[in-house]
Structure formats: structure tokens, C-alpha cells
Amino acid sequence: MFAVVVSLVLLSAEAGSIRGREEGRTIAVKDVQADLQDAMEAVLRGDSASKRVANIEARVWQTFQALPKNEVGRLAPRGVRYLVHSYFMKEHGWLIKGLDPHGNQDEVSDVQDASILQDKAPALVESLLEARRSNHGLALNDVITMIATLERLIFDESFTLLQxxxxxxxxxxxxxxxQKSVHDVLTSYLLLFQLGNKGNLTDARLHRALKARVSQRDDWLVVDEFQRDAVLNHDFAKQSRSNPFVEPLYTFQDSSDIVEELAHGYGKWQNTECRQMKDDLMELDSDGDGRIPIGKFYGRSDNTKYQFTESLQYLQDIGALDESGSEKKVRISNYLQGPSNCIASSTYYSICCLSECDGLLNELEAKIGAPTVDPMHLLRLVGNMSSSTVDTPRQLPVFMAQRLKSIADQNGGGVPLHGRLFSEWLHYAFPNECPYPHILEAKTLTPSHWANKKVSVEPETRSELASTAAEEEDSLPKEIVWSSQEVLHVQETKKRSTSVFRTIMQLAVLLAVLRAAIGNWATLRSMVAPTKGKKCDDFQLPF
Known part of the structure; x- marks a missing residue:
């Protein structure tokens, strides 16, 4: 727990100040906010951090421009939440606790309780969203700094695993x-990383036994190649400063730099598995509409690479089961984005399949640069967009143009890019990339919800359902399932007042968390920094 001292400055009433309950008494929050900004900048100090911030800006500024703003041109909490969630899912495949999918619910939670706030990353973001609301929303640089800070806090976990x-x-x-010792260390790091919360960080004998066992598996050879490539890339980057005639040696800082690259690139690297699974699923889709008959889904032989064993209840709960026709079908895109395909669940996040649909939507955001768009213009843009399974140019069916116009009519003449109805339309435009937007309990889309629940189907039930694959399929014309319910994910439905004292305390607690994190990093640095004669002032953690 942190002891927080907050100075409440009593000022005379003035325009723009936050007024307390007593007449004539106001509380200045600007100083606290300035301290908060200083703390975040301290976390992000260094050349590598500056590059990360620049990279983040390049990836989010166009989305920022396309999101609805408040009266002073800033993002409200819902817009910030969308932008941060979209960035991490698209760039890293990270599903961060506290920034879970909204499940197309109209009400989205804001601030987590104080106990979760102590857990650093997810509550840090949520508290920042709520606390900054009193300052008229967040500007672009605020959002970028928040994303970069969140990345650093998450990578703190990688430092612990490396130790x-x-x-x-x-x-x-x-x-x-x-070099051999570095390879051994990095192999152990990746094993601990993949184990996530199940990993044991103290039992060396157990770790060595597990490492010996997994090293014999064919799929582990791919993981080993991943870390070896990272070492080669590190060596190549340092070749101008190295003696080519001397066997390379590696400091702890070198290992930290390599782990930084491994952690940054792991999501995109492991997404190869997701793409292979997607190709496998698409082979079972004889109609090419992104849906698989349930019999075919369960009917894979045991000697194939992928056997799909999730239960009907699980598929239904995550919105992957289409029960609109006479035969149950599995939606490929919903299944791929489901929590059963997430790995490496840690205290703060899970790594899931990268969201191809977020990438497509980001492409539209860049071309449109506004929250809403004329339906005919949008139709032309989508007709010239390709994906991993859709070639361009193409002529979209007439009913797709009609649906797009009806969405615009329902929303005052323009199509909201970040609404449920356009997500539904986008699913039919890219059925293998964009999930159907069911209205679900948001928690069902998180790995933590299923951690202690049975996900697999019973073998007898699976065999029974698989036997239906050989039966003649329904030859009637296929009609799309369409719901006209709109949910505008990034627009504030109402202004929620936050008490001045609550805002001040959230800022103060958040400031304490950040300062504590900086203190922890300083302590960790002192544990590994050279101690011969002087303090190493320029040592920087790579996370």
C-alpha cells in the first residue's frame, strides 16, 4: 500500500476551476496532473523510448483523427479505450485485462476498483481515463504517452522472467x-513466457526437467529458431562495434535488449499459427461464407494438425455459433478471435490472434479521417480493399449497398465507422477476417473467464456431432442473418459526474503507482548494474 499525501490548495473562485462543495472553495488539479505527466515521462526516458513513442504515433494518429471528439477536440474515455485496445490487438495481439472487448454492450465499464489499480497495467489505464476526464478528455500526445507507458509496465514482467x-x-x-549460455537463457525465458501464470520462477529442478521434455518436441524447434534469429539480429546491429575475429560475449544488458525484441515481436511471430489455423478452417467452408457446418468442425481426424474440441456452450457464449439455419455452423472469424486461441496468459495480458479486422478498419480510418462517411463513398472504398482472403477490385452485391444505405438512414445520413451495424456489415464484406458482432457479456471473451471452466466438448458428443458431416447439407438459398440494433461504441451516452475528491485521489494514487514502479525499476537496475568503483548512471532497463 502507498501512503499518499495530497495538498489541496484553496483558491478564490475563477473560471475553469473545479469547485468544491463549499461555496468559494476550489481544488487545483493542474499541479497533480503535471506531476503525473512528469512521472510518465520519467518512465519513458531514453533514446529507445523516444523511438517507441514515434512508432506508436505513426500507427495511431490516423485512427485518432477518425474518432469522434468532444467540444474541445479531444477524445472522451470511450474513444481512448477503443484506440488503446485496437492498437494492442493489432500490433501485439495483446488482450489486456481492464481493456477487455466491449461485447457490443452499450454500457462500458470505466474505472476499476482500487485493488486492481495496485496491479499496475490495466487499472493504470482505466484510472488515467477517468482522472483525465475532468481535463476535457485526452489529446493525441496523451494517448500516445499512455500506450507507451503501458507497454513499459507490461515489459517489466519480461525483466522478471529474464532474471x-x-x-x-x-x-x-x-x-x-x-553465446551458448545466452541461447540457454533465452530458451528458458521463452518457456517461462509461454507458461504465463502457470510458470514456476523458483524451482530450478522442475524447470530443467520441463525444458528437457519440450526440447524434444518438433514444434519447439520453431521457438528455438525464433530466439536464435533474435540473437543474430542483435549481433548484426552491433557488428560495426564488434571484432569479427573474436567470439562474441554478451552482458546482461545485451540479453535484455534481445528480450525486448522478442517480447515486442512475439505476437506477430506466433500469429503464423493463427494464419495456419485459419487456412485449415477455410478448407472446411464449402460455401465460402466464413461458416463451417458443426459436423465438419468436429469431424477432423486425430492425425491432422488441428482438432477442434471446444464445446457447443463455449462456441455459443463467445458468439461463434450460428444457429440461424437448420444446421448449426461455426463462424471462422469469431472462433479465431475467441479466448481458447489465446496463449501466455499472465497477470496483465494474454496473447491472442492478431485482429485482421482492426487492420481493415484502420485502413478505412486513414482514408476517411472522420467518424462518419457517406455510404456510397464507403462502398467504393471497401470494394477496393483486399485482405488475406479477398482480392480487389470487386463488385459488392446490391443487397450490401442497400444495407449500407439503411445504416446511414438509421444514423442521420452517415455511416458511423465505429458502430455495431457497420461491424455487422463489415463481417459480410470480410467474413473470414471480421467477427459477427453479437451482443455478449464482455467477460465471456476473456481467457480469465474460462480459466476454471470446462471448454472441451465431451468425446461422445463430439463423435455424435461429427457423424452429421456426411449427411446431405441444406441446399436452400442462404440468407444472411441481420440485426438492426445499433450500438455506438466510442460515443459517450451521458456525462457522468465525478466528485472532485475522487478525481484528486485517483490522480494521486496513480502518481504513487507510477513513482513506485520507477522505484522498483531503479532497485532492479542496482541489482544487475556494474559495481566496480562507481554507480552506473546510464544503465537503462529495456522494457
């Missing part, structure tokens, strides 16, 4: 080691 990997392999964090 454990050194200890498990009996390698000292002081001095330099040869």
Missing part, C-alpha cells in the same frame, strides 16, 4: 557470457 532464466541456468548477471 529467473539466468538463475535457472546458473548464469551470473554480472560480467559477460558466451
Amino acid at each position: 529467473a532464466a539466468y538463475n535457472f541456468n546458473g548464469v551470473s548477471m554480472d560480467g559477460s557470457v558466451e
Whole structure:
């Protein structure tokens, strides 16, 4: 727990101040907000952090322009939530606790309670959204800084795993080691990373036994190649400063730099598995509409690479089961984005399949640059957009143009890019990439919800359902399922007042969390920094 001292400054009433309950008494929050900004900048100090901030800006500024703003041109909390969630799902495949999918619910939670706030990353974001609301929303640089800060807080976990990997392999964090030792350490790191919450960071004998067992598996060879490529990339980047005639040696800082690249690139690297699974699923889709008859879904033989064993209840709860016709079908895009395909669940996040649909929507946001768009213009844009399964140019069916116009009519003449109805339309335009937007309980789309629940179908039920695959399929014309219910995800439905004292306390607690995180990083730095004669002032954690 943190002891927080908040100075409440009593000022005379003035325009723009936040007024307290007593007449003539106001509370200044600008100083606290300035301290908060200073704390975030301290977390992000350094050349590598500056590059990360620049990279983030390049990826989000066009989406920022396309989101609805408040009266002072800033993003309200819902818009910020959308932007941050979209960035992490598209760039890393990270599903961050506290920034879970909204499930197309009209009401989206804002601030988590104080106990979750202590858990750093997700509550840090949520508290920042709520606290900054009193300052008229967030500007672009605020959102970028928040994303970068959140990345750094999450990568703090990678630093802990790297320390454990050194200890498990009996390698000292002081001095330099040869390349073989680095490979051993990085292999241990990736094993711990994939185990997530199930990993044991103290039992060296258990770790060595598990490492020996998984190293014999064919699929682990791909993981080993991933870390070896990262070492080669690191060596190539340093070749101008290295002696080519001397065997390279690696400090703990070198290992940290390599782990930074592994952690940054892991989501996109493992998404190869998601693409292979998608190709496998599409082979079962004889109609080409992004749906698989349930018999075919369960009917894969045991000697194929993928056997799909999720229960009907699970498929229904996550919105992947289409029960509109005489035969149940599985929606490919909904299934791929489901929590059963997420891995490496840690305290703060899970790594899931990258969202191809977010990438398509970001492409539209860049071309339109506004929250709403004329339906005919939008139809032309989508007709010239390609995906991994759709070629361009193409002529979309007449009924798609009609649906788009009806969405515009329902929303005052323009199509909201970030509404449920356009997500539904986009599903039919890209059925293998964009999930059908069912209205669901948001928690059912998170891995933590299913952590202690049965997900797999019973073998007898699976065999029974698989036997229907050989039966003659319904030859009637296929009609699309369409719901006219609109949900505008990024527009504030009402202004929710936040008490001045609550806002001040949230800012203060958030400031304490950030300062504590900085203090923890400083402590960790001192554990691994050189100690020969002087303090190493320029050592920077890579996370």
C-alpha cells in the first residue's frame, strides 16, 4: 500500500476551476496532473523510448483523427479505450485485462476498483481515463504517452522472467557470457513466457526437467529458431562495434535488449499459427461464407494438425455459433478471435490472434479521417480493399449497398465507422477476417473467464456431432442473418459526474503507482548494474 499525501490548495473562485462543495472553495488539479505527466515521462526516458513513442504515433494518429471528439477536440474515455485496445490487438495481439472487448454492450465499464489499480497495467489505464476526464478528455500526445507507458509496465514482467532464466541456468548477471549460455537463457525465458501464470520462477529442478521434455518436441524447434534469429539480429546491429575475429560475449544488458525484441515481436511471430489455423478452417467452408457446418468442425481426424474440441456452450457464449439455419455452423472469424486461441496468459495480458479486422478498419480510418462517411463513398472504398482472403477490385452485391444505405438512414445520413451495424456489415464484406458482432457479456471473451471452466466438448458428443458431416447439407438459398440494433461504441451516452475528491485521489494514487514502479525499476537496475568503483548512471532497463 502507498501512503499518499495530497495538498489541496484553496483558491478564490475563477473560471475553469473545479469547485468544491463549499461555496468559494476550489481544488487545483493542474499541479497533480503535471506531476503525473512528469512521472510518465520519467518512465519513458531514453533514446529507445523516444523511438517507441514515434512508432506508436505513426500507427495511431490516423485512427485518432477518425474518432469522434468532444467540444474541445479531444477524445472522451470511450474513444481512448477503443484506440488503446485496437492498437494492442493489432500490433501485439495483446488482450489486456481492464481493456477487455466491449461485447457490443452499450454500457462500458470505466474505472476499476482500487485493488486492481495496485496491479499496475490495466487499472493504470482505466484510472488515467477517468482522472483525465475532468481535463476535457485526452489529446493525441496523451494517448500516445499512455500506450507507451503501458507497454513499459507490461515489459517489466519480461525483466522478471529474464532474471529467473539466468538463475535457472546458473548464469551470473554480472560480467559477460558466451553465446551458448545466452541461447540457454533465452530458451528458458521463452518457456517461462509461454507458461504465463502457470510458470514456476523458483524451482530450478522442475524447470530443467520441463525444458528437457519440450526440447524434444518438433514444434519447439520453431521457438528455438525464433530466439536464435533474435540473437543474430542483435549481433548484426552491433557488428560495426564488434571484432569479427573474436567470439562474441554478451552482458546482461545485451540479453535484455534481445528480450525486448522478442517480447515486442512475439505476437506477430506466433500469429503464423493463427494464419495456419485459419487456412485449415477455410478448407472446411464449402460455401465460402466464413461458416463451417458443426459436423465438419468436429469431424477432423486425430492425425491432422488441428482438432477442434471446444464445446457447443463455449462456441455459443463467445458468439461463434450460428444457429440461424437448420444446421448449426461455426463462424471462422469469431472462433479465431475467441479466448481458447489465446496463449501466455499472465497477470496483465494474454496473447491472442492478431485482429485482421482492426487492420481493415484502420485502413478505412486513414482514408476517411472522420467518424462518419457517406455510404456510397464507403462502398467504393471497401470494394477496393483486399485482405488475406479477398482480392480487389470487386463488385459488392446490391443487397450490401442497400444495407449500407439503411445504416446511414438509421444514423442521420452517415455511416458511423465505429458502430455495431457497420461491424455487422463489415463481417459480410470480410467474413473470414471480421467477427459477427453479437451482443455478449464482455467477460465471456476473456481467457480469465474460462480459466476454471470446462471448454472441451465431451468425446461422445463430439463423435455424435461429427457423424452429421456426411449427411446431405441444406441446399436452400442462404440468407444472411441481420440485426438492426445499433450500438455506438466510442460515443459517450451521458456525462457522468465525478466528485472532485475522487478525481484528486485517483490522480494521486496513480502518481504513487507510477513513482513506485520507477522505484522498483531503479532497485532492479542496482541489482544487475556494474559495481566496480562507481554507480552506473546510464544503465537503462529495456522494457
